[in-house]
Amino acid sequence: MITIAKTFEFCASHRLFREEWSEEQNHNVYGKCANPNGHGHNYRLEVIVGGEIDSVTGMVMDASRLDDIVQQHLFSHVDHRDLNRDVPWLRGKVPTVEVLTEAFWDRLEQPIADAGSGAQLQKLILHETSKIFATKTRPRG
Numbered sequence: 001m002i003t004i005a006k007t008f009e010f011c012a013s014h015r016l017f018r019e020e021w022s023e024e025q026n027h028n029v030y031g032k033c034a035n036p037n038g039h040g041h042n043y044r045l046e047v048i049v050g051g052e053i054d055s056v057t058g059m060v061m062d063a064s065r066l067d068d069i070v071q072q073h074l075f076s077h078v079d080h081r082d083l084n085r086d087v088p089w090l091r092g093k094v095p096t097v098e099v100l101t102e103a104f105w106d107r108l109e110q111p112i113a114d115a116g117s118g119a120q121l122q123k124l125i126l127h128e129t130s131k132i133f134a135t136k137t138r139p140r141g
């Protein structure tokens with residue numbers, strides 16, 4: 001298997017809090033990320049797909065097809081949005097970088113598999129800042 005990776009960027013705001021917790025409890029767990037009016041991030045997403053090289057095109061997957069999938073299934077929902085309120089499939093979740101990575105995996109896995117190249121999503125890396133990122137990797141199987 002050969003993998004190919006593509007990096008994407010989007011902007012979004014969020015607030016980390018649980019409604020059923022007091023303000024103090026939220027601040028103890030989430031710190032300044034619990035501030036009531038939210039804050040923004042410039043997120044960076046690395047999408048790694050793997051498969052076999054097509055003998056004609058020399059590609060594992062057409063990178064522009066991958067762009068289209070990320071745009072349609074992910075960024076049209078999250079770019080320049082409030083992740084707590086604007087995204088139906090994130091409703092009820094605390095939009096930490098870990099939760100987002102898992103939810104983004106669920107958005108992208110099937111469309112990439114359905115794209116017809118035989119490639120599969122192998123790994124997602126979501127950078128929330130230059131210092132913190134989360135990773136999800138396809139289980140071996």
Ligand code: NI
Pocket residue numbers: 014033039040041
């Ligand atoms: Ni944040």
